[in-house]
Amino acid sequence: MPQPDVVDDESVAAVEAGLDALDTPTERRRRFTWRRAAAVVAPPVLAIVLLIAVWQALWAAAFWPEYQLPAPAAVWQVITDNVQTGVAFDVLWNSVHRAVLGFAAGVLIGTPLGLIVAKVRIVRAAIGPLLSGLQSLPSVAWVPAAVLWFGVTPSTVYFVVLMGSVPSIANGLVAGIDQIPPILPRVGTVLGASRLGSARHILLPAALPGYLAGLKQGWAFSWRSLMAAEIIAVSPQLGKGLGAFLEEGRNLSDMPTVIAAIFLILLVGIGIELLVFRPLERSVLRARGLSGAF
């Protein structure tokens, strides 16, 4: 029987250093170049230009009457007018700050709820299916009930936003926790982690990617729930948000305003995704070596 190949301490160290150098995964760090930036920006810009061109062509061909399909320029006019008078900012602020507040409350409620549903078997059996069901219930269905309970007040708006966001956030966390490799909590146990310590240092960070996906969806649901609530529940007490702005356009049969409102609603959605969630998701996945998606 041959002796082990590596015997004395010094040669072990040398061989080991060599192995480390050979085996370490090499990571390609991609540097910023204008060409790569252009490759990212060009396709969506091109798509938008194409869309507007088709729109312009349809309008020029006069397929539909002007009050159904206004010119792109008319919509642009409405937007610039509202920006100049400052109405656009008021309307945006009104809606966005409500959505952010509602979403923050949704996070505060949805996170512990998700943790309990994921870790306490009887709670999961009891309300797990309900929570999944609520996720598919359009939260606009809550508006009539909320109006009867709270009147046309901010409470109604926040209630609807919460019903939209909480199930998504909680379900995201549950999915994130379910996908944790079972070995990690076991490691926590053998390292002597308490239940709380394990939740804080192992379960929550391990579930972060799933939780983040839930947050993202929770925000999307918050935003559309808010728009639904604002369109249906209009009152001076609520101030004018984007939804009310849209509804006002409809009442006046002012198609350029309607399209401008839709455009602004979309803009907020895309803006939050690109400025908040995309970078957050990216840094979380990168840190774990899961950067394949980007």
Added chain:
Amino acid sequence: MTATLETSAMTTAVRLTGVHKSFGAGRGAVSALEGVDLSVAPGEFVCLLGASGCGKTTLLNLVAGLDRPTAGDIALSTSRPAVMFQEAALMPWLTASRNVELALRFAGVRRTQRRERAGELLELVRLGGLGDKRPHELSGGMRQRVALARALASAVQGSQDGSPALLLMDEPFSALDAITRDVLQGELLRVWRSTNTAVLFVTHDVREAVRLGQRVVLLSSRPGRVVREWQVGDLEPSAEAAAIEEINTSLREVISSHAAA
């Protein structure tokens, strides 16, 4: 019935007396371990050898406190044995150094001390200077060394009251390539000599068991029982070859006995 902690002066790092473990209940119950008696002296390196399904991992889980024996007694001299698994099982969001620190954090060690201790342990497994790397930036062998440093962090912590610490290893090198495995076996021996930790090492590789252990314990399969033991510490090369041959023969006998059943 239970795993107890004896605070009186003990001459063993761990002692198992008549340990039974069965899974399930009634007719469908499967007996994984049946009357296992085993003890590991402080600072001793014991290899637990057996084919798959012999309950090696079950036994280790019982000692680690991840599971409870159905019957029998497990007496540990340390409050918490350190455990190393087949996979490194590092937290992928933490750097190597933070992974080691995690063990110390759960033990309530303060931050500056944690840093210092983690640095020392990474130095011990020859990963000094790589503390800022994340698991996905390290090779399989390096990850397993971080896991060793983490295990040592919890083991040494467990022995602060002066009682001998115990390191449990569940086939920690079986997922590595042959060269890396060979190097890490050497590293483990070096670390073991410099830390005085008792080691209970589970493996299905006879050569590995003989190379590493002072004593090799052969377990039978379904149910697991201790079949035989060999003293293999400080053997001459020729004696070592003979021991490997002999243990291999016994292992084959144990395995072939299942074909008839």
